[in-house]
Amino acid sequence: MNNLSSLVHLHFDKSANELGDIEKRVLAKAHARKVISTDINAALSAESSFGERMADNIARIGGSWAFITTFLVFLAVWCVVNTIILATGAFDPYPFIFLNLVLSMVAAIQAPIIMMSQNRQAERDRFEAAKDYEVNLKAELEVLSLHQKIDMQVMTEIAALREDIAKLTRKLGD
Template identity: 65%
Template structure:
């Protein structure tokens, strides 16, 4: 197996000292014939904290049609109940100040949680893009390596054919110099 510096020069066209971290990792995997892990979701999710998972769950629920429809139902019930009870002492009479307070508090809490989840999704996308780059780079390295192997085989076969042709030419020359006894 060639030395790392030889492999680096052969595959990347530059010495090992000039390779980046990803290129070195790919070179090591290529030399050891290991694959690049491609389950980016599991790999990324393993690093999430409990708060990160909770924020993602809240954003997933808060951004669903089930939440929107159920919250609309809650608002309708709130308004209807307080309008009917208006005559007998509603707990939040029109203009529904307590409901406005609850909605403001919900929005104040929900917005940063959704933003945290969106930021994490952007991080996940960058992480997946980096993994895709590694897989593509490893594939390119393997293709270059295969091209070199095919080229070596072809050059060896051409050399053998030339040697066979030279042998045939010598035999033909000898055959032509043999006197005909007939």
């Protein structure tokens, strides 16, 4: 942990106690040279309930062109059947009151499901942003670490050059 504390002091301008959970997790992963998993689908699908997955699927289907086209065809067929084909004995004659009832019920059921799916999408976006932050923070830590290694190498080379210059100066003075 002492090595980790020195990393905290080196990379962050605060103590280890002041770091948040994300920073601690990223620093530990960077120290252990582990990759941060960015598989958002696996992480979120593991936590989602059956109802949430069903809401996502219903919203995916309800927002597709296939559904819109099929529903338009259904409405056209309904109107044609009840006005032209069954003109005298139509089960839902022209102002299509039963059709309005069906459409209202579909909208009443579909709206909360779509809102649930949108809430899950917002949660997914927040989770993805947090993962992006972790990856960016780890990349920044790696860049800082590389800078430190390069600086140490340059300092070592400068010290070696100074020593060589000192030796050459002594040889010239002799």
